[in-house]
Amino acid sequence: MSDTSSTHIDVNEELNPKTEVGDDKNKLLYGIEDRPPWYICMILGFQHYLTMFGSTVAIPLILAGGLGVADNPVALGKLISTIFFVSGIVTLLQTSIGNRLPIIQGGTFAFLAPALAILSEADDVMLTSNSTTVSPSVNTTDTDWQDKMVLLQGSIMVASVGQILIGLTGLPGLLMAYIGPITIAPTVAMVGLGLWKAAAETASQSWLVAIMTMALIIIFSQYLSNVTIPLPGGKEAIPIFKLFPVFLAIVTSWIICAILQAVGYLPPTDTTVLTESPWFRVPYPCQWGAPKVTLPAILGMLGAVVSSMIESIGDYYACARLCKISSPPKHAINRGILVEGIGCLISGMFGTGNGTTSYSENVGAIGITRVGSRIVIQVGAAIMMTLAVIGKFGAVFTTIPGPVIGGMFFVMFGMITAVGLSSLKNVDLDSTRNLLIVGFALFIGLAIPGWIEAETLKGNQIISTGVRELDQIILIFLKTSMFLSMSTAFFLDNTIPGTKEERGLIDCDQFTSSSSEGTRDPYLFPNFIQSRLDKCKFLRRLPIFPNSSMSLMKYDEEMGDVTDDQL
Numbered sequence: 001m002s003d004t005s006s007t008h009i010d011v012n013e014e015l016n017p018k019t020e021v022g023d024d025k026n027k028l029l030y031g032i033e034d035r036p037p038w039y040i041c042m043i044l045g046f047q048h049y050l051t052m053f054g055s056t057v058a059i060p061l062i063l064a065g066g067l068g069v070a071d072n073p074v075a076l077g078k079l080i081s082t083i084f085f086v087s088g089i090v091t092l093l094q095t096s097i098g099n100r101l102p103i104i105q106g107g108t109f110a111f112l113a114p115a116l117a118i119l120s121e122a123d124d125v126m127l128t129s130n131s132t133t134v135s136p137s138v139n140t141t142d143t144d145w146q147d148k149m150v151l152l153q154g155s156i157m158v159a160s161v162g163q164i165l166i167g168l169t170g171l172p173g174l175l176m177a178y179i180g181p182i183t184i185a186p187t188v189a190m191v192g193l194g195l196w197k198a199a200a201e202t203a204s205q206s207w208l209v210a211i212m213t214m215a216l217i218i219i220f221s222q223y224l225s226n227v228t229i230p231l232p233g234g235k236e237a238i239p240i241f242k243l244f245p246v247f248l249a250i251v252t253s254w255i256i257c258a259i260l261q262a263v264g265y266l267p268p269t270d271t272t273v274l275t276e277s278p279w280f281r282v283p284y285p286c287q288w289g290a291p292k293v294t295l296p297a298i299l300g301m302l303g304a305v306v307s308s309m310i311e312s313i314g315d316y317y318a319c320a321r322l323c324k325i326s327s328p329p330k331h332a333i334n335r336g337i338l339v340e341g342i343g344c345l346i347s348g349m350f351g352t353g354n355g356t357t358s359y360s361e362n363v364g365a366i367g368i369t370r371v372g373s374r375i376v377i378q379v380g381a382a383i384m385m386t387l388a389v390i391g392k393f394g395a396v397f398t399t400i401p402g403p404v405i406g407g408m409f410f411v412m413f414g415m416i417t418a419v420g421l422s423s424l425k426n427v428d429l430d431s432t433r434n435l436l437i438v439g440f441a442l443f444i445g446l447a448i449p450g451w452i453e454a455e456t457l458k459g460n461q462i463i464s465t466g467v468r469e470l471d472q473i474i475l476i477f478l479k480t481s482m483f484l485s486m487s488t489a490f491f492l493d494n495t496i497p498g499t500k501e502e503r504g505l506i507d508c509d510q511f512t513s514s515s516s517e518g519t520r521d522p523y524l525f526p527n528f529i530q531s532r533l534d535k536c537k538f539l540r541r542l543p544i545f546p547n548s549s550m551s552l553m554k555y556d557e558e559m560g561d562v563t564d565d566q567l
Contacts, residue, residue, distance in 0.1 A: 029243065030373040032102060032323045032522045040243065044371055045379035047247040049387070051365045051412065052104050053400070056083055058198075059107040063353045066119030067145045073273045075145065077395060081388045082283040083107050083352040088384035090343035090356045095378050099328060099336030100523050101319045102366065102377040105343055108357035109198075110307040110480065111156070114300030115353060117472055118155060119148055146288040152353045153288070155297035160344030160355065163305045167338025170543025172313060173330025181423045181504040182434055182493045186441040187314040187486040188420030191360045192413040193446065194481030199413055203406025206266060213253040213407025220245035221368045246365055246408060253404040269399045277391040285349040296468070301355075303473035305344065307480040308357040309337055314482060315358035318419045322363060323372035325522050332523040335544045364412035367419060374522075427504035434502065437492045445485035452479055521546075 030036050036044065060079040069075040083106070090105040166172065203210030220241040228237035241248065260266045316328045316336055328336070336358075343356035366372050387393050427434055452462055452475070462478075463471045477483050493503065524530050524546050539545050 028324055028370050028372050029239075030371045030376070032325055032372050032374050033520065034373050035375050036371070036373055040238075041373075041376050041379045042383075043244055043247065044369065044373075044376045045381075045383050047244055047369070048104055048362050048365060048377060048380035049383050050250055050400075051246055051362050051408065052087070052106050052359050053405070055109075055198075055359065055361060056080075056087060056106050059083060059109070059112065059354050060352075062112055063115060063119070066116050067148055067353070069145050072145075073276050074278075077273060077277045077391060078281065078283075079353065081281060081391060082287070082350050083347075083354065084384045085283045085388035086343075086347050086350050086352055087356070088381040088388065089346060090339070091381035091384070092378060093342065094336065094339050094358075095374050095381070097335070097525065097529070098339030099316060099332040100374065100525075101316060101328070101332075101336070102323065102372055102374045103315060103319045104359040104362035104377060104380065105340065105356050106359050107347075107352065107354040108304070108308045108311070110311070110357070111301065111304040111355045114155075114297070114304050114472060115152055117300055118151055118297045149288045149351050149353060150290060150292045151294065151297060153286075153348045153351050154291035154293035155301045155348075156353075156355055157291055157345055157348035158293055158298045159301035159305050160341050160348060162302060163309065163341030163344060164338055165341075166309070167334050167336075167341055168542075168544060170330065170334045172309070172337050173334045173543055176330055176333060178494050179490060180493060181427050182437055183486060183489040184314065184317050185420050185423040185427075186438055186445065186489045187310070187482055188318045188423065189417045189442060190445040190481040190485040191311060191314050191318070191420065192364075192415070192417035193442070194449070195360070195409070195413050199406055199409035201406075202402050202409060204403075205406065206401070206403040209253060209257055209260070209266070209401060209403035210407035210410070212256065213249055213404050214410050216249035216252055217245050217368065217408065217411045220248055243369060243371065245368055250400065250404055250408065253407070254400060257401045257404060266401070269401065271399060273395045274392065274399075277395040279392050280389060281391050282389050283350055286351070288351045291348065299470075300472045303477060304355065305341075307477070307483055308340070308344075308355060310480070310486055311360070311482050312336065312340055312358040314420070314486070315360055315363050317423065318360075318416060319358075319363045319366065319372075321419055321423065322366045323522075329523055329546070331544055331546045338544055360416045361409065361412040364415035364419070367415045368411065424504065428502045431498070431502050433496055433498050437489055437496065440492070441485040441489035444488050445481040448484055449479045449481055 035041075057080055060076060060083060063079070064076055067079075069079070087104070087106040091103075094103060094105050095101070224241040226239065227241055229240045230237045257266060261268050313333060313336075316333060320326065320328055340356055340358070347354060347356050362377075424434075424438065429435065455462055463474050465471055465474070525533060530546075533539055533545055
C-alpha cells in the first residue's frame, strides 16, 4: 500500500508497489486497497468526474423537453446539480458499505423511456384540465414542471423498494450459481456495444474533433505511457500520461476547440448558463414538492429497475476483472443491488427524475488508467458533491464541446466491450457450442433493438397487448441490449449440454491478482464494521453480509495458503 505521508515518489515503488521494474504494461498502478498520494487522488478523482460528466448531464437535458424546462437554464442547472449531488452520495455508499468495488454510481438511461411516457401522460392531463392547445412542455411555469417532477419522484421511489427487496432476499446472488463466463461475456460486451449510437451521435457534431480526442487518449495511454515528467525540484518524476490520459485528452481537445471556435470553424458555445447559474445551492429532499404515486407510472419504472440491475451486474464483473481481483461473491452482488435500490430511493427523494446505476464508462477508465484504487473513486464522489454545490464551477463544464465527449465515449465503450469478451479466456473457444451461444447472444442484443427503433420511426406499433403499461414494460426489455444478450446466453448456456471445463466454470472465481500474501478480501466491510458484524450470528445469516473468517479462508485457499488441516 502506498505511503501517503511521503513526498518522495519512486516510479517503480510508490506508483505501484506490487509491480517490479520492467513488468508487464497491463499491471495496475494502484490496486483496489492502495492509497495514492492525495494530489494524485484529487486529479484521478476529477478525471472520473469528467468521464461520467457527459452521460450524467445528458439525462436532465433529455428530460428537459418533457418537463418544460428546455428554455429555463436556471431550472435545468438545478436539475444537473441535483443529479451530480445524488451521484456522489450513492457512490460513497456503494464503495463504503455496498459491493466495495471502485465503481461510480450515476443516472441511468433505462429510466428515460418510462419517465418520458409519464411526462407525456401528465401533459395530456394538463391539456384537458386547462382546455388549451398549447403544449405544456413549452414555457411551463415553475409550478407546472415541478408538478410533473413529483410524479416521477413517487414512481421511482416505489419502484426502488422492489430493487431493495431483491437485494435483501439474495436473489441476484442465487442466480450467480448459474451464470458463468459465457453469460457474462456477451452481457458486459453489450454494455459497450449497446451504447454505439449515443457515442456516434455525440461525435457526429464534429468528427474531426472526436477523432482528435480518440487519438489523444490512445497516444497518451499507450504510446506515451512510459514518459515521465519531473516534479518541481527535479528529483522525482511521475508517468503523467499513464495516470491521466483521459483528463489530459479532454483538456487538450477543449483548448483546440476553443481555437477552432475563435476562427469560425466550429459554432460558438452557449455560455449563458455561466451568468444565470447561482454561485451556491445545496440540493435537498422533496425540493420540488411532496412525491405523488400512480400505478401506471410505477409499473413502467419497475421495468427500468430490472434493466438497470442487469447492466450493473455486468459492470461489477467488468470492474473486478480490470481491478485484477476475484469475481464478486454472492453477498457483494446482493449488497450492490441493495445499495443501488437505496440510491434510486434517494434519487427519487431529491427529485433527479432518474434512478441510479453503475457507470460503464468509468469502469472503462480503470482499464485505460490502470488505477483501480477505491479511495480514488471516493475522492471523485466528494468532488461530485462539492462541485454540485458550487453552481458556477459546474456550469463551466457544461460547455465541454459534444464531440470531445463523443470521442471519449468511443474509447471507453470500446474498452468495456473488450473487457467483456476477455471473460472468455478460460472458455473452450474451439467448442462450436460456446461459439454459437456467444455469437447468437451478441447478434440478438444488436438486432432486435435496432429493428424496434426502425419500426418505431416508421410509425408502426410493435407491441399491442391492450394494456399500455404492459406494452411499455415489454418494449423496455426488448430495447435493452444487455437484457437480451444476457437472457439469451443464460438460457442457452444452462440448457445446452456442456462440461464445466468447456464452459469455463472451473477457474472463473479465482483471483487473478498477483497480490502478496495477507491481502484482505476487498469485498469485506471496513474493519470497524466487519469486526462487529462477525459477532452477530443473525446478521451473518443474511445474504448481504460477509463472514470475514470464511471469506479469508476462501481467499487463502485460492491463493494456495490453506492447509488440509485448516480445511
